[in-house]
Amino acid sequence: MKSQHKIKEWRERSKEALSLTQRDLREKLRSLRFLLVSGKLKNTQEVKELKKDVARLATLLNSNSSLGENQGSRGATVLKNKEEKHV
Numbered sequence: 467m468k469s470q471h472k473i474k475e476w477r478e479r480s481k482e483a484l485s486l487t488q489r490d491l492r493e494k495l496r497s498l499r500f501l502l503v504s505g506k507l508k509n510t511q512e513v514k515e516l517k518k519d520v521a522r523l524a525t526l527l528n529s530n531s532s533l534g535e536n537q538g539s540r541g542a543t544v545l546k547n548k549e550e551k552h553v
Contacts, residue, residue, distance in 0.1 A: 472519065476526055484530075488523040491516055 476484060495516045501507035 473522060481530060484523060484527055488520060491520050495520060
């Protein structure tokens with residue numbers, strides 16, 4: 467349930483804020499990896515959760531950018547290609 471709540475919050479943010487959040491999460495993941503290798507990290511599950519959060523943010527950022535740019539033109543291109551195949 468935590469991840470669904472995070473995603474809802476992230477969808478309300480701007481693209482710039484999401485990019486900053488992603489950068490912060492990646493930095494935190496980097497520091498956790500160092501702790502993991504040195505044997506000082508007790509909660510190894512946190513690394514797994516952070517990886518998933520970074521992936522969720524990347525997906526959200528990519529879906530936001532693709533919706534704004536090519537929403538209408540992609541369908542027309544596909545339709546045009548289908549018509550050419552049938553001719």
